[in-house]
Amino acid sequence: MTQGAGQGPEVERTATLRDFRVPAYVHETGPYVHDLPGDTAPVVDEAYPEGYTPTQRDLPVINRGDTLQVPVEPAVAAPAPVPATGPGPLYVVGDVHGYLDELMSALREKGLIDAAGQWCAGTARLWFLGDFTDRGPDGIGVIDLVMRLSAEAAAAGGYCKALMGNHELLLLGAKRFGDTPVNSGAGTATFQAAWLLNGGQKTDMDRLQDHHLQWMARLDAVEEVDGHLLVHSDTTAYLDYGDSIEAVNDTVRETLTRNDADEVWDLFRKFTKRFSFRDEGGADAVRSLLDMYGGSRVVHGHSPIPYLLGEVGSEDDTEDGGDPVVVGPHVYAEGLAIAMDGGVTMAGKLLVQQLPLDA
Numbered sequence: 001m002t003q004g005a006g007q008g009p010e011v012e013r014t015a016t017l018r019d020f021r022v023p024a025y026v027h028e029t030g031p032y033v034h035d036l037p038g039d040t041a042p043v044v045d046e047a048y049p050e051g052y053t054p055t056q057r058d059l060p061v062i063n064r065g066d067t068l069q070v071p072v073e074p075a076v077a078a079p080a081p082v083p084a085t086g087p088g089p090l091y092v093v094g095d096v097h098g099y100l101d102e103l104m105s106a107l108r109e110k111g112l113i114d115a116a117g118q119w120c121a122g123t124a125r126l127w128f129l130g131d132f133t134d135r136g137p138d139g140i141g142v143i144d145l146v147m148r149l150s151a152e153a154a155a156a157g158g159y160c161k162a163l164m165g166n167h168e169l170l171l172l173g174a175k176r177f178g179d180t181p182v183n184s185g186a187g188t189a190t191f192q193a194a195w196l197l198n199g200g201q202k203t204d205m206d207r208l209q210d211h212h213l214q215w216m217a218r219l220d221a222v223e224e225v226d227g228h229l230l231v232h233s234d235t236t237a238y239l240d241y242g243d244s245i246e247a248v249n250d251t252v253r254e255t256l257t258r259n260d261a262d263e264v265w266d267l268f269r270k271f272t273k274r275f276s277f278r279d280e281g282g283a284d285a286v287r288s289l290l291d292m293y294g295g296s297r298v299v300h301g302h303s304p305i306p307y308l309l310g311e312v313g314s315e316d317d318t319e320d321g322g323d324p325v326v327v328g329p330h331v332y333a334e335g336l337a338i339a340m341d342g343g344v345t346m347a348g349k350l351l352v353q354q355l356p357l358d359a
Contacts (some may be wrong), residue, residue: 087123087125087158088121088122088123088124088125088157088158089124089125089354090124090125090127090225090226090228090354090355090356091110091112091124091125091126091127091352091353091354091355092126092127092128092129092228092230092299092340092352092353092355093106093107093126093127093128093129093340093350093351093352093353094129094301094340094341094342094344094350094351094352094353095129095130095131095165095301095302095304095340095341095344095345095350096128096131096132096136096142096344096350097131097132097133097134097135097136097139097167097199097344097345098132098133098134098135098136098137098138098139098141098142098201098204099136099137099138099142099344099345099350100136100137100138100141100142100145102344102350103142103145103350104117104145106350106351106352107352109352110352110354112124112126112352113149117145118152119149119152119153119156119158119160121153121156121158122156122157122158123156123157123158124153124158125158125159125160125161125225126149126153126158126159126160126161127161127162127163127223127225127230128146128160128161128162128163129163129165129230129231129232129299129300129301129302129340129341130162130163130164130165130166130167130168130219130232130301130302131165131166131167131168131232131301131302131341132146132162132165132167132168133167133168133171133200133201133204134167134170134171134195134198134199134200134201134204135198135199135201135345136199136201136344136345137201137203138203138204139171139201139204140203140204140207140208140212143212143215143216146160146162147215150162161220161223162219163219163220163221163222163223163230163231163232164216164219164220164221164232164252164271165232165233165271165301165302166232166233166268166271166272166302167198168216168219169264169267169268169271170191170194170195170198170200170268171195171200171204171205171208171216172213172216172217172256172264173191173194173195173261173264173265173268174191174192174194174195174200174205175205175208175213176191176259176261176264177190177191177192177261177264178190178191178192179192179193180261182261182262182265183262183265184265184269185269189265191261191264191265191268194268199345217253217256217257218253220245220249220252221238221241221248221249221252221271222238222245222248222249222293223245224245224293224294224295226355226356227295227296227297227356228295228296228297228298228299228338228355228356229289229290229293229294229295229297229298229299230299230300231289231298231299231300232271232300232301232302233271233272233273233274233300233301233302233303234274234275234276234277234278234298234300234302234303234337234339235270235271235273235274235276236276236285236288236289237270237271237273238289238293239288239289239292240270243292244292244293245293245294248293252267255267274302274303275303275307275308277298277300277332277333277336277337278303278308278332278333282332282333282337283333283334283336285333286298286333286334286336286337287336290336296336297335297336297337297338298333298336298337298338299337299338299340299355300337300338300339300340300341301339301340301341302341303339303341304341304342304343304345304346304348305326305329305330305339305341305342305343305348306326306343306346306348307343308330308332308339309330312346326342326343326348326349326351327349328351328353329351329353329357331357338357340353
């Protein structure tokens with residue numbers, strides 16, 4: 001199993017999942033406040049929605065080498081079935097977060113790549129739901145793989161495409177703006193500090209090139225495929241950026257093109273929100289997106305399934321509860337939402353799933 005490389009002292013590691021007793025509502029950004037003396041904790045802006053804390057680290061980063069793992073067999077599955085006519089089968093991939101070896105194993109298991117890592121699925125269609133980097137050891141390797149598979153799939157009559165996650169925005173911001181102060185609403189923040197706090201890897205930054213930045217900046221935020229509305233984050237914040245899929249994607253790209261640190265921070269902040277579909281009123285939140293952008297189900301990453309299920313992130317965790325077990329996507333919100341983040345950074349599973357799901 002590949003273990004994290006380039007970890008600095010900023011990232012705490014521990015051997016067991018239950019040692020992390022962070023509330024399930026904490027969100028990604030971080031205590032990178034520069035205008036407060038000493039170790040004073042930043043004050044959270046009360047104007048933020050309940051459950052949104054933009055000045056705390058979001059989710060734990062766990063050294064997968066110290067946790068019990070279920071081995072992934074390297075055997076190559078048969079290539080994905082290819083129809084005689086029309087588009088090929090549709091697959092989605094949850095958050096990868098730099099775990100390249102796990103991604104390769106999962107893609108091989110589904111018959112999408114061969115033993116050499118080449119596209120072998122013909123006209124199949126593959127969507128990544130964002131968050132390629134940070135926390136894991138080889139985020140740039142993941143991006144390089146997705147870019148290469150995009151070309152190989154297109155040549156075979158299929159496609160491999162990707163959505164923008166909040167960690168793409170975070171990496172873009174860290175590279176573009178560094179320690180430039182931004183107005184976080186809870187003190188002075190910087191992209192660089194937020195990136196480090198949320199698992200940024202120095203090896204990724206060292207290998208980041210212009211073509212990676214250009215690729216990330218052009219990613220769509222929302223797409224609808226075969227009745228599935230694909231987004232990265234389980235939030236309704238997309239509604240703030242347009243009343244159509246095209247409008248949202250154009251607005252996001254234009255925001256990045258203007259290269260304004262505060263504007264990009266606000267985009268990152270909103271795309272970091274989570275759990276909008278989980279609790280009471282969650283189905284209505286999903287419907288608000290479906291009514292606006294189309295589709296019959298939302299498919300998202302971003303929030304690890306163990307958190308959505310309440311298996312971790314609670315003071316009720318027991319000492320002998322063991323690690324969370326993720327066997328596949330999580331369908332919830334009255335069947336309207338499909339969660340795809342299996343929690344690869346927390347001893348979970350990197351999910352690759354064919355759609356539609358069986359009823």
